[in-house]
Amino acid sequence: MRAEGAVSRKSTRRGRLLAGAALLACVPVSVLAQTAPSPIPPAAVQDGLAPDAIYIEADNAGREGDVISATGERDRVYARFQGHSLRGRAVTYDLAKGIGTADGDVELVDPDSNTVFASHLELDSDLRAGVAVDFATRTANGASLMAATAVRRSENVNELNYALFTPCPICDDAGNPKTPSIAIQAEKVVQDEELRAVLYRNAVFKVGGVPVFWTPFFAHPDPTVDRASGLLVPIFNYDDGRGVSVETPYLQVISPSEDWLISPQFNTRVLPFLNLQWRRRFANGMIVARGGFTYAQNFGNFDLNGDGQAESNVDFGDRTSRSYILAHGRFDPEGPWRFGFTAERTSDKTLFDRYDVIDPYQDNGLYYGDQRRLISQLYAERQTARSYLSIAAFSIQSLRVAQFNDVTPALNIFESDGALPLVAPLIDARWEPSGPVLGGRLRLRGSAVSLYRDEYFGSPVLRPEIIPTTASPFGLPGVDSRRVTGQIDWRRTLISPSGIRYEPFVDGRFDVYSVADLPPVLGLEDETITRSRATIGLDVSYPLIRRLSDGADIIVEPLGQISVSTDPDLDPRIPIEDSQTLELDESSLFRIDRFPGYDLLEGGVRITAGVRTTLRWAEGRTASLFVGRSMRDAEQSAFRIPIPDAPNSLYDPSGLAAQTSDWVVQASFQPSDRIRGWGHATVDGSGDIRRAEMAVDGRWGRRNLATLSYIVDRSNPLDGPGNRNYEFVQLAGQQFIAGNWGVAVAGIADLERDLITRSEVGIVFDDDCFRVEVGYRRDNTRVSPTGPSDGAYFRLNLATFGGSGYGSNGLR
Structure with a gap:
């Protein structure tokens, strides 16, 4: 006692x-x-x-x-x-x-x-x-x-x-x-x-x-x-293919400028997977290299008994090494030059999905790969106050699905890497004189590129006129092309006493193409093609502002452009490599060349008009709306491409082929410091939406928030296996109910297929010192080889000690 x-x-x-x-x-x-x-x-x-x-x-x-x-x-x-x-x-x-x-x-x-x-x-x-x-x-x-x-x-x-x-x-x-x-x-x-x-x-x-x-x-x-060697917070996960998964990262600090992150992933249903990361800073640069390795069989869903249903988590094939590398470096020594690299490759196109590798698709280097495409590149840049030069070479590995399998995603057919070009070199240069020329800004620009393909690739790279209609594309060589471009651009700004802004401009451009390995069935040989275009035009804008009685301002700015160009001479033998994706919006509508890149260009007589209206009121609250459209003297049939499911029919994904372009509607609003939103849409002449994207963010209370976004593409007019139209809604948010306890939800709905592709719902405890989230998630994407999966998830973030999977990074 x-x-x-x-x-x-x-x-x-x-x-x-x-x-x-x-x-x-x-x-x-x-x-x-x-x-x-x-x-x-x-x-x-x-x-x-x-x-x-x-x-x-x-x-x-x-x-x-x-x-x-x-x-x-x-x-x-x-x-x-x-x-x-x-x-x-x-x-x-x-x-x-x-x-x-x-x-x-x-x-x-x-x-x-x-x-x-x-x-x-x-x-x-x-x-x-x-x-x-x-x-x-x-x-x-x-x-x-x-x-x-x-x-x-x-x-x-x-x-x-x-x-x-x-x-x-x-x-x-x-x-x-x-x-x-x-x-x-x-x-x-x-x-x-x-x-x-x-x-x-x-x-x-x-x-x-x-x-x-x-x-x-x-x-x-x-x-x-800032950094010290030791175990970091483990990452817990569950997947139908891997089972219960625990990743135990260990940080080994070598020096103030170097460290290793060793992060093995242990799974109950498949063999472990080892992730590694090495980081090193130098006096004038840095290198980050990530990699992963396992020696195991593949696993996925397969129909073993022929009943039309895929059995879950079937191991198949021989054990072999499976790995990936994601590395990048950048060096910026004294002087105008800087250089860098990226090295991104994986041995298995589904490796990231099978083992849930964290954030594999990052934007590093001079050029970025698209989502589910890896890019390896070398580049150098030289920049001064009046000049810029870049030289690069890169190759691409695709992890995109070209054809989905209806029975099991494990049998999906992926995009062939041989159909993607090797780019070596790609050169871009610009120079401006130090003073005005004829009272305006003069810019000289040059560009050169060489592209090489191992495998044949048809539309939209090749124009319909030179795509073989009878011969099988299998066995045809990949088309190689080289281009050299020179361009001169002059622009001057004048403002009248009444406030009207005039900008006359002159543009001249000359291209030389050398194209090899065109389809021999059409009797085409290696070709050298030249083309030129000259443009003269005028931009006009007249901003008008009015103070309203309650202290608000309204600004109305009519915008107009007229341009006259020579015939662009869109030779069908020129492959379309860098102008396939067009984002027609307020910024691109008034450009001389609205297509990105060089392969497609516009000409003829064009008139473009639009109006931007902005309302501003107390405490930085704003709302704006832009509406615009372009008209030309003649149609541009070269902008139309074959419909994937009906190659003999053409459609216009750009919205620029007709004499009148699509309407461009763009808006943004911020009625308070807690709510903001924006939207963008292109609408064809009949009033149908071709593409649209919008998002709204909201915050209330101290920690409650939600984000709602919507995106749609209806440019392809014909349904079929090759139709890549899409329509998605994405939601993420959290609501605290009692003190530090709340609910977090996230999800993506595929409205085109009437399916929720990813969803999460969980209980959250967050007191600004640590956050723990436990919940349920389901994955219905058609890319993962294990098919739809569901299970519990656990995320933990500790102040000072670090975190594991904080937030909903899995919704990518």
């Missing part, structure tokens, strides 16, 4: 001491800051004190021999010595020994602005050792370390007894102590500033003040450390 009573009294005393430390850590935020007569001077300020001098401000002060004593009745004593600032109710300082003592609401600030709170504090002459009671300190990132007693053993080692560490807030908004959401309490804690680590003995992990785990020893990096 006496032993139990001793333990009880010991625990009570320890609890009181930790409560006192927490109170001291909270009070300086409110009460002490209000009672201080003046702010503590920043540590970097030169106060002019000699190394052995001390400055004191106090209500009462006295000296007996070498000992100076000071007390504060209304305000705390303020003392400054050796670059340190000290506050307390009672302070003594021994000038001979250089020892300082402080009691009562003690606050010590060192030259690096680190702050320590205590009820009693002692410091030695070198300020390298000391003793503190009710010790508390707070780091810049908000983490707190408290102890009943603390001893500074040396310049680099702090020893704390009955200590508590938490990365979470320990004070409420009123400055009162509160129980941290996550904390580590230990019998002894050693903070080694040289090792930059915190070591614990008999550590107890607490969640909401409740003990949940005990360990005799534990260590983690000092909160001031």
Whole structure:
């Protein structure tokens, strides 16, 4: 009984001491800051004190021999010595020994602005050792370390007894102590500033003040450390193909500029998969290389018994190495040149989907791969105030599905890499003279490219006129092409006294193409083709603004353009490599060449008109609307391509082939700082939407938010297996219901197929210190070889310690 009573009294005393430390850590935020007569001077300020001098401000002060004593009745004593600032109710300082003592609401600030709170504090002459009671300190990132007693053993080692560490807030908004959401309490804690680590003995992990785990020893990096070797938060997942999956990342820091991330993935149904990442910074650049490896069979869904239904998670094929690499580097030495590379390849087109590799499709380098396409490139750039030059070469690996299998995604047919071009080289150059030419801006531009294909590829690269109609495309060689372009562009801005803006422009362009391996069945040989085009035109705009009675502004800006060009001579033998995708919007509608790239260009007489209206009112709230359209003197049939499911029929995916283009409608609005949205659509002459995209973001409360987006493409007029029209709605949001508890949802609905392709719903706990999310998700995409899958997911993010899968990154 006496032993139990001793333990009880010991625990009570320890609890009181930790409560006192927490109170001291909270009070300086409110009460002490209000009672201080003046702010503590920043540590970097030169106060002019000699190394052995001390400055004191106090209500009462006295000296007996070498000992100076000071007390504060209304305000705390303020003392400054050796670059340190000290506050307390009672302070003594021994000038001979250089020892300082402080009691009562003690606050010590060192030259690096680190702050320590205590009820009693002692410091030695070198300020390298000391003793503190009710010790508390707070780091810049908000983490707190408290102890009943603390001893500074040396310049680099702090020893704390009955200590508590938490990365979470320990004070409420009123400055009162509160129980941290996550904390580590230990019998002894050693903070080694040289090792930059915190070591614990008999550590107890607490969640909401409740003990949940005990360990005799534990260590983690000092909160001031940016990076340190050690285990990161594991990533938990479930997939019908892999089963339960746990990824355990380990970070190995080699130096301040280099580290490794070793992240094995362990699965219950298939063999493990190892992910690696190496990062290295140099004086003028950096390299990041990711890779993954396993030695296993493939797995997926197959119809083994011929009943038309695919059995789940079937291993097939021989065990073999399966791997990927995703690497990029960029170097920017002194001078105008910089250079870099990307290396992106995978041995299996479904590897990322099978093993749920995190964020494999990133935009790095000078040129970006499309979604589900990997690009490997070398490039160099030279840029000055008046010139630019880039030289690059790249190849592409496609992970896109060309033909979906109705029984199982494991039998999908993927886009052939041989049908994609090898680009080497691709050169782009621009130059402008330092001064105006004829009162305007002159720009010279040059471009050159060579493309090589191993396999034949028809529409839309080849024009309908040279696509074989009888011969099978199998066995035909891939078409190679080379192009050199020179261009001159002049533009001048003039503003009339009434505010009308005039911009006359002149453009001239000359192309040379060399095309090889055209389909021999048509009797075509290697061809050299030249073409030229000259354009003259005028842009006119007239912004009108009116102040409304309630302080709002409305701006109406009519826009117009007239351009006259020579015949563009769209030779059907020229492959269309860089102009297949057109985004017709407000910015591109008034360009001379609205197609990206060089292979397609426009000519003839064109008139383009539009109007932009903007409404602005209080506190930065805005709404705008643009409507515009273009007309030409003759149709451009070269812009039409064969319908995939009816090659003898043509359609216009661009909206520019007819004499009148599609209408362009574009809008944005922000009625408050919590709601914003935008939309864009192209509408054909009959009023049907060809393409549209819109999104709305909303926030309410402190952490509630939602995003809703919609995208549609209805440009292909004929249904069939080759029709790639689409219509999607995507939703993501979170709503907190009670305190820190809430619900998170995310999903993508394929309206074209009447199917929810991805969905998640989960319960969230988030208190700004850590976030945990547990829920259910289902994947109905047709790309994953394991077919539709569902299961539970778990995501965790801890302040200071890092996170695992924070957010809904899986909805890609």
